[in-house]
Amino acid sequence: MSRLIIVSNRVAPISEGGPAAGGLAVGVYDALKETGGMWFGWSGEVLSSTPPHIDVVERGPVTFATIGLVRRDYDQYYRGFSNATLWPAFHYRADLIQYDRHDFEGYCRVNAWLAQQLVPLLREDDVIWVHDYHLIPFAQALRAAGVKNRLGFFLHIPFPAPQVLLSVPPHRALVEALCSFDLLGFQTVPDLRAFCEYVVHEAGGQVEAGADKAPTLVHAFGRTLRAQAYPIGVYPDEIAQLAKAGTRGKPARTMKATLHERKLIMSVDRLDYSKGLVERFRAFERLLDQVPAYRNHVSFVQIAPPTRADMHAYQDIRLRLESESGRINGRFAELDWTPIRYIHRQYERQVLAALFRQSHVGYVTPLRDGMNLVAKEYVSAQDPDDPGVLVLSRFAGAAQELTGALIVNPIDIDGMADALAQGLAMPLAERRARYRDMIAQLRENNVSVWRDNFLRDLKDGEGTAKRRAPRAKAAAKRVEA
Structure with missing residues (x-):
């Protein structure tokens, strides 16, 4: 052979x-x-x-x-x-x-x-x-x-x-x-x-x-x-097992405790200008502007591990994100609530899978991407009985397969804010139906x-x-x- x-x-x-x-x-x-x-x-x-x-x-x-x-x-x-x-x-x-x-x-x-x-x-x-x-x-x-x-x-x-x-x-x-x-x-x-x-x-x-x-x-x-x-x-069933095991770990338990029953929007991306991170932050800000009821009731966690840190374009995007998250938090934060948790470090796969499973919305909105396996990993990590909703850029390759996601144009800030609101309010029956369609696709076309x-x-x-x-x-x- x-x-x-x-x-x-x-x-x-x-x-x-x-x-x-x-x-x-x-x-x-x-x-x-x-x-x-x-x-x-x-x-x-x-x-x-x-x-x-x-x-x-x-x-x-x-x-x-x-x-x-x-x-x-x-x-x-x-x-x-x-x-x-x-x-x-x-x-x-x-x-x-x-x-x-x-x-x-x-x-x-x-x-x-x-x-x-x-x-x-x-x-x-x-x-x-x-x-x-x-x-x-x-x-x-x-x-x-x-x-x-x-x-x-x-x-x-x-x-x-x-x-x-x-x-x-x-x-x-x-x-x-x-x-x-x-x-x-x-x-x-x-x-x-x-x-x-x-x-x-x-x-x-x-x-x-x-x-x-x-x-x-x-x-x-x-x-x-x-x-x-x-x-x-991806291997969806393997990721699901990682997610279930990870929920017993300290990071997942800490996240659950600090949310205080708030809903969670979750994003994980390498720190890169192709990922649409600035637009994503601004769409979350627009959500808080347009739907005041979500203030202090929704938290957005963005994990962005460093990449190519010695290149100016990546140094610039890091500074812009730090500025945007600081500005938005300055507008909306309260003594017991920070709207955006922007984390510039790497986590183990099991931790990320567990955080995906805990979240109500997966937020994956690159300006352009070949496939974007984070979108597939997010769906794979969900609890079938109570799955979250995937908000996905039409410019990610995964959008051609994950038709159960809420597909958005990452240039359309208002459209992304509307999709976040739709995902946060989506009834359980619809969430389950969308999840079933997507997980079947992931199992049929695994790695x-x-x-x-x-x-x-x-x-x-x-x-x-x-x-x-x-x-x-x-x-x-x-x-x-």
Whole structure:
């Protein structure tokens, strides 16, 4: 049986019940636990000038192979092109893009260097699954080194519309690099459509929609590959067990005691400008303005763990949130009530699941997000007999699946305030019905389904591509809606 090789920018030190990890970390680690294999990537260490070396550690069926980055590589590859250029562009924030040609050169150089470190660890029949925007040129570098293994890529963030992607100067080089993979996976059909539209209208390629949910066939830059939407999931029953166990812990008991029977609105996000946190705070303020009866009867808890703290854009959003929460609390706070509890730290998964279970409303309103697993975790953590209500941005990938949520536009402050009021007042029968619809969807499309569908298509793709020759150009330009 062939090994699964996972490649990601960061290899997370995941432990059961440990600090909450992002969607990539949770999904990848759960995949490796079941299939066995290797997880390769950056260790998170930034070195001065010492030549990095690979550390290999085995934990049960999973081998972790990690390597540090020197300061210049970290600045150009990670802080520079990945997070100052690609992140804002892929989240539709062209106004925040910072581009430096030397950073792009560093981005490509580090991808080539990481590929060279992986090559000696590979076996002939390994299946390689590369993750996220940091590693777009990775397959191209492996192909240049002579690697012929099956290579798949999954993008955990949105793929922008062509007119947005054009704001990134080396956009064509990036898409050409993506086409060195055998299979491309996106979170949603709109992301897949955006990629296909770029291929057809900007790269002069062809796409052919797959029949019966098969991946789309893409002909571009002299290669034929496949692309499909694979919405990532969670393990809802495992999260439910974490939530029930967590309610007996001290953090959950303390929260319940300090609420004094007030209703709880709960949010958990990384501290990032794409999450719509400022708009979220203002919508809660609008709720207190419009419905005075909720004053001193509802508390809003926002947990926002730090991320990329050495980048100015993230320092700015932290200062804005501290200012907004202070201003709103100054307007409405009473001696026994603080409207917004803004917490800038990380908590364990079990604690977060328990807090989700205690809350009356889950508040997940990013301005743009690939999937947003917090929304799925919130639903999973609910008590089926007395579930809370999910208020969810239409610009989160999860909104296409969680139709039982109250879907909002995060730019519409009044609309979000109305949704909060609706959620807080929603009758039990309606809450139960919405929960049943969403939990059924989460169970049907859990993280194992995501993994199995992607790996099935990756392993089967070679034969499929050979069987399906390119058709006439007119037919080939169809894009699956």
